[in-house]
Amino acid sequence: MSNEKVDVVLVGAGIMSTTLGVFLKELQPHLRLEMIEQMPGEAQESSAAWNNAGTGHAANCELNYTPMRADGSIDIAKALEVNVEFDMSRQFWSYLIKKGAIASPDNFIHPVPHMSFVIGADRQAFLKKRHAAMSAHHCYHGMEYSEDHARIAEWAPLIMEGRDPKQPIAATRIVSGADVNYGQLTTNLLGYLKRQDKFTIHFSQTVTHLHRLPGGGWRVEVKNETTGEKRTIDTHYVFLGAGGAALTLLQKSGIPEAKGFAGFPVSGIWLRCGKPEVAERHAAKVYGMAAQGSPPMSVPHLDTRIIDGKRWLLFGPYAGFSTKFLKHGSLFDLPMSLRPDNLLPLLAVARDNFPLEEYLVGQVLQSKGHRFKALRDFYPNVKESDWEFDVAGQRVQIIRKDTAHTGKLEFGTEIVASADSSIVALLGASPGASTAVWIMVHMLENCFHEQLVGHWVPKLKEMIPSYGHNLKEDAALCARVRAETAEVLKLQVA
């Protein structure tokens, strides 16, 4: 069996590993990086364009980031966090375009206004308050609100045509939103990595085992899926950017920090329409409100998508339950992840989240008619024959041990690292690809603190000029960063 030596092994060729790879190569160009991907190409799981919704999540339109407090006021704290996290992505992508690492923004990011749309007097009142709270903050400068049918029809004609003119509705709109093809972005980032020394990528190879080396670092076992050959790689650091399968590999590492974590997989289905006469008439990502008991990521939305130069409409996702951790994974993924340390948390979550399970099972059992009814709430005049179903990527939500006998279901992202930071895994899927840059910076701060403080900060500031400043508090800097990145990425300024 052959054995190689590198500095960092990146498992998976999705948006997370490629983003981290670029960061590491920019910060320390002589590092030897090896990326291992079990699929025959990059971005074939959640990062693929059709496997996610392509929203540049800046918490403009996703109502789950702005809950109502007990006193009826709207809490925008989480929205603001996500909003400025996306500014880090905008700066990092702009830096790469300006230095020629990525040729242009045209193949991966497009300006698409972000809208929230609600039906009913209660929801109207909620959206109005939300708009008042958000538009008062400089981060949401330029967000518009309307209850007027004619005005909303100017923003998004398809959602208004055929609607009862007396129906109480409301919408917000911000023009600075984006549609992002994260699959193409992954390809762009990988293209840049491939042009560098001391970087290798291996497709159709699976990381099967991880063993701690006595002197520090890891021995990574890899199987070639084409030839069946096995080899090992010795490395100082391992990043488990394996998407839903990161939990499986984390468990294989045997690090104590992995104990108590379990995964809750959520599958998804979209409806999509590529007819130019329909797709050309909608220019927005329109998010509604999640149904009672549904997970926040299952909020239905009617989205403009631009993929490989073609304009589409996407509606969904219709969330469901499947025991696979990856779209191309195995039905045994969930059962094989059960351990004495995560069984009780998982059962506790199952016990405490009955409405969610009921919702997911209900979604799986939905008929075609039910699915079109949900779309019709957004697009009353929909013609069913214009649309086709497509399977979305898998999301594995995190379950973590809370107290001895309870577990907590989380919808965010979690970085799990060994005490010596030699192995780091990324669990969870939300807000996802949009905040890959923030996630990686956060990871560098926590796991590579010494290198960061000692050497990397000046370079990091070159890549992300606002690094070290708080855009939530510095209105002038926020406006400047947005104007500069909008110009490079060809986005609108609100």
Ligand SMILES: Cc1cc2nc3c(=O)[nH]c(=O)nc-3n(C[C@H](O)[C@H](O)[C@H](O)COP(=O)(O)OP(=O)(O)OC[C@H]3O[C@@H](n4cnc5c(N)ncnc54)[C@H](O)[C@@H]3O)c2cc1C
């Ligand atoms: C339905 C849906 C909608 C979404 N919508 C959005 C959105 O609108 N905006 C947004 O920002 N985010 C969205 N997301 C989240 C986003 O897609 C993910 O957060 C992101 O793509 C995760 O990237 P990743 O690199 O971690 O994982 P992935 O893209 O899944 O990549 C992981 C890779 O690891 C490989 N791998 C796994 N195990 C092994 C192994 N043992 N050996 C070798 N390779 C391995 C896999 O084959 C895969 O290629 C959505 C996700 C879903 C599922």
